[in-house]
Amino acid sequence: MNIAIIGYGRMGHEIERILVDRGHQIKSIIDQDNFEEIHDLNTEQVDVAIEFTNPTSAYANILHCFNANIPVISGTTGWTDKLAKLKQISINENKGFLYASNFSVGVNVLFALNKMLAKIMNTFPAYAVTIDEIHHTKKLDSPSGTAITLAQGIIDNVDRLNSWTLADHSTNDILGINAIRRGEVPGIHEIKYESSFDTLHLSHSAKSREGFALGAVLAAEFMQNKIGFFEMNDVLQLNTIS
Numbered sequence: 114m115n116i117a118i119i120g121y122g123r124m125g126h127e128i129e130r131i132l133v134d135r136g137h138q139i140k141s142i143i144d145q146d147n148f149e150e151i152h153d154l155n156t157e158q159v160d161v162a163i164e165f166t167n168p169t170s171a172y173a174n175i176l177h178c179f180n181a182n183i184p185v186i187s188g189t190t191g192w193t194d195k196l197a198k199l200k201q202i203s204i205n206e207n208k209g210f211l212y213a214s215n216f217s218v219g220v221n222v223l224f225a226l227n228k229m230l231a232k233i234m235n236t237f238p239a240y241a242v243t244i245d246e247i248h249h250t251k252k253l254d255s256p257s258g259t260a261i262t263l264a265q266g267i268i269d270n271v272d273r274l275n276s277w278t279l280a281d282h283s284t285n286d287i288l289g290i291n292a293i294r295r296g297e298v299p300g301i302h303e304i305k306y307e308s309s310f311d312t313l314h315l316s317h318s319a320k321s322r323e324g325f326a327l328g329a330v331l332a333a334e335f336m337q338n339k340i341g342f343f344e345m346n347d348v349l350q351l352n353t354i355s
């Protein structure tokens with residue numbers, strides 16, 4: 114496949130390595146210093162674009178790909194307020210778009226397990242639920258997009274909870290997310306249900322960025338010639354499980 118990489122930072126570099134390993138051609142690498150080249154992207158040259166930049170530029174970058182009719186996958190976090198709008202455009206105007214707050218296969222399994230556990234814990238109100246997430250100190254957004262997805266999976270299935278807050282404790286109706294920034298940690302997420310008698314943990318710990326990058330490349334392979342909105346559940350066929 115012919116790929117454009119938009120955002121050549123830590124993730125962009127890791128994705129480039131995996132694309133080459135899997136025999137793909139990288140036709141364009143766009144970062145801040147050659148940003149104007151995004152206007153030259155076209156379907157003759159590029160099958161799929163992979164976007165990992167920052168919360169302020171993701172929306173415009175994805176719209177550029179829509180305008181050029183290039184299916185795009187994005188993993189940029191911290192801008193979810195505008196995600197619904199792009200999702201709607203991709204569906205209404207037949208643009209190929211896949212978004213994931215976390216591309217790791219293990220985390221997407223965790224998302225499915227998290228929803229299942231939440232459905233069970235809905236009948237045990239004595240347990241307070243919290244989410245802990247730890248990431249490297251250069252991460253711009255807090256809490257992580259992954260923690261927000263986990264929180265939403267819990268809120269959708271536990272009747273007594275209706276929102277989340279950035280704090281290390283939960284109240285009766287608000288789920289607390291404790292976000293810690295430390296060293297070079299690629300990403301740790303833990304869901305904790307606690308009663309007076311015991312604690313139940315569900316957790317995932319990334320060993321490196323490679324798992325996210327591989328998931329992004331699998332998603333790009335899935336998106337070739339696709340139109341409409343997709344998620345990692347579609348790539349990994351997890352929809353029927355949770």
Ligand SMILES: NC(=O)c1ccc[n+]([C@@H]2O[C@H](COP(=O)([O-])OP(=O)(O)OC[C@H]3O[C@@H](n4cnc5c(N)ncnc54)[C@H](O)[C@@H]3O)[C@@H](O)[C@H]2O)c1
Pocket residue numbers: 119120121122123124125143144145148165166167168170174187188189190191213214215216217252253325
């Ligand atoms: N979804 C996932 O699985 C996953 C995994 C890891 C990181 N992330 C997210 O991906 C994003 C990137 O992470 P990173 O660690 O590579 O960050 P990074 O800071 O190392 O890289 C971001 C790159 O984007 C470039 N950039 C900024 N504005 C741009 C623009 N308008 N056009 C093109 N390039 C531009 C920057 O110069 C930089 O090189 C972050 O939002 C991070 O939270 C998501």
